[in-house]
Amino acid sequence: MSTQKALLMPTPGGSYTVGEVAVPSPGPNDVLVKVQAAGLNPVDWKVALPEYVSLGLVPGYPFTPGSDGAGVVVEVGAEVSKFKKGDRVLFQGSRMKSGFGTFQEHSLVRAPLLAKIPDNISFDAAATVPSxxxxxxxxxxxxxxxxxxxxxxxxxxxxxxxxxxxxxxxxxxxxxxxxxxxxxxxxxxxxxxxxxxxxxxxxxxxxxxxxxxxxxxxxxxxxxxxxxxxxxxxxxxxxxxxxxxxxxxxxxxxxxxxxxxxxxxxxxxxxxxxxxxxxxxxxxxxxVRGMVYLAHAHAVGVEMFERVAGWLEQGLIKPTAFEVVPNGLAGITAGLERLKSGAVSAKKLVVRPQETP
Ligand SMILES: NC(=O)c1ccc[n+]([C@@H]2O[C@H](COP(=O)([O-])OP(=O)(O)OC[C@H]3O[C@@H](n4cnc5c(N)ncnc54)[C@H](OP(=O)(O)O)[C@@H]3O)[C@@H](O)[C@H]2O)c1
CATH class of the missing domain: 3.40.50.720 (NAD(P)-binding Rossmann-like Domain)
Structure with missing residues (x-):
């Protein structure tokens, strides 16, 4: 497992393509997750607009977007003790950090910003929650x-x-x-x-x-x-x-x-x-800028990720309804078009990266 499929924004203001990239390696406090479900967000089409491009918020081109993820832990960094291989987890991805976007088959997450998924919640439902x-x-x-x-x-x-x-x-x-x-x-x-x-x-x-x-x-x-x-x-x-x-x-x-x-x-x-x-x-x-990797968001973000499994298990927080878009990463562009046109009501579109043809 050295390469994987990922959605790529090749150039500023460009169009997404599916490409082959290296599977990222976890740092000491990171976890590598095999992404089973990734949620689509309006920002995933807005990142190609000139006003977003000019903010320069991505690490470079190509980059991999994706802010919502759920999957299975496949590797943990040397200093991670709270998670182990096989855990079912949910997390917010980041297009601003290389390897941390969720529109790829494997994504990195900082361990304090990861939560286990309770048994009563599917991967698809879990991927509607983080962002x-x-x-x-x-x-x-x-x-x-x-x-x-x-x-x-x-x-x-x-x-x-x-x-x-x-x-x-x-x-x-x-x-x-x-x-x-x-x-x-x-x-x-x-x-x-x-x-x-x-x-x-x-x-x-x-x-x-x-x-x-x-x-x-x-x-x-x-x-x-x-x-x-x-x-x-x-x-x-x-x-x-x-x-x-x-x-x-x-x-x-x-x-x-x-x-x-x-x-x-x-x-x-x-x-x-x-x-x-x-x-x-x-x-x-x-x-608000709803990104948990911003420095000022870290403390409350950690508090949230420590508690979210319990909230979901007890039904205090309910995931949104979802629709699984076919063709994995290759289905994202069509899904984003639907979001952009206002055709999606009260539900999250979700893809399964492992289903990419
Ligand atoms: N600043 C941040 O950190 C941050 C984070 C997340 C999202 N956002 C932004 O927040 C917005 C919402 O994102 P989202 O993912 O939550 O959206 P979404 O789920 O895709 O929104 C779809 C819903 O918008 C509702 N809607 C559209 N126009 C409306 C209006 N005039 N009044 C009331 N409801 C209206 C529709 O409601 P009905 O079906 O009832 O008609 C529809 O169900 C987007 O612009 C997104 O870019 C910002």
Whole structure:
């Protein structure tokens, strides 16, 4: 086993190809995982856009993307004691570190950022979890970067599960992968009511995850805003999570936010119209970068990966629904086209790299 198949972005702004690369070797604190399932994310097509290319966030070209992975441990570094060959594991990949993307047959992971998969969860389901959950954990609970987090008390810390009891939260885009984890963590933090926007067909799903009110996302912003006071029981809403963050949802999110509290969390750069900000209100706007390998994300990331197996086993966190895309790595480009066109609703697309023809 010296070479393997991997998805490659050959040049800046190029198109993906499947190629043959060396199987990476684990460093002392790394684990090598045979990837059984890898989840697709919008960023996997966005990395070819000029605005992403210009950020220069990849180690060079070609690089291998892929931010969600689940598989079996095949090798552990000399200093790794918590994992052994044969363990079933889930992890967030990184396109920024050579060998750490999940769109390949074997991927490296830093051992503290790896979690075992409980028996009740399949590889495909496990691969829907890491990036969505990491993004929301960092957005809500990271204490080490106030520009990128609302800095809430983690639900797993002493008093954290009741810290926000009776407080309303508004989550735009509850059916996105990120939104589904935002609803679940909001519930675990005690927030109530949990108001979200989605297509009506997803209302039952989101209610089962913890939403108390699902508002039709196609209604005009003014109508949604007019309904919020009744839905929040008249309480000001000072925690808003925009899991879509397109210009229209950002404007709605900003208008819905009451000043002075933790604030508005965005998942894409701030595009709130300057006109709206002229209100001069003390509204805090944050944007998360949901990558656990960022230095400021490490501490809370380790706390999360230590606990995630238990959360999944107990059903505190439910993976998102998924669809397995055929042809392994060779199916990714077609899957990303579906994400890009908005054709995927309330589920994660997953590939199995070992099924690559
Ligand atoms: N900053 C970060 O670290 C970070 C991390 C992860 C993702 N992101 C970004 O976050 C966004 C969501 O990613 P994802 O993977 O969670 O998305 P996703 O699961 O692919 O999102 C699909 C869902 O978007 C919903 N949606 C689309 N437009 C909407 C609107 N105007 N209002 C409410 N819902 C809407 C649809 O809901 P319905 O089916 O109900 O219509 C659909 O189910 C993407 O832009 C992604 O790039 C950022």
């Amino acid at each position: 969505g959950l990491v993004s929301v954990v960092l957005a809500l609970y990271n204490q080490h970067n106030e520009q990128e987090s609302l800095g809430l008390k983690p639900f797993w810390s002493e008093g954290g599960s009741t810290a926000y009891a009776g407080k309303p939260i508004f989550i735009l885009g509850g059916a996105t992968s990120v939104g589904q984890y935002a609803i679940q963590l909001a519930k675990l933090s005690g927030f109530s009511p949990i108001i979200t926007t989605a297509s009506p067909r997803n209302a039952a799903l989101l209610t089962a995850l913890g939403a108390t009110h699902v508002v039709d996302r196609t209604r005009p912003a003014d109508a949604i805003l007019a309904d919020l006071p009744a839905l929040s029981g008249g309480q000001p809403i000072d925690v808003v999570f925009d899991a879509v963050s397109d210009p229209s949802t950002q404007a709605l999110a900003y208008r819905a936010l009451a000043p002075g509290g933790p604030g508005l969390m965005l998942v894409l750069p701030d595009a709130i119209p300057a006109e709206l900000k002229k209100d001069g209100a003390q509204k805090h706007i944050r944007m």
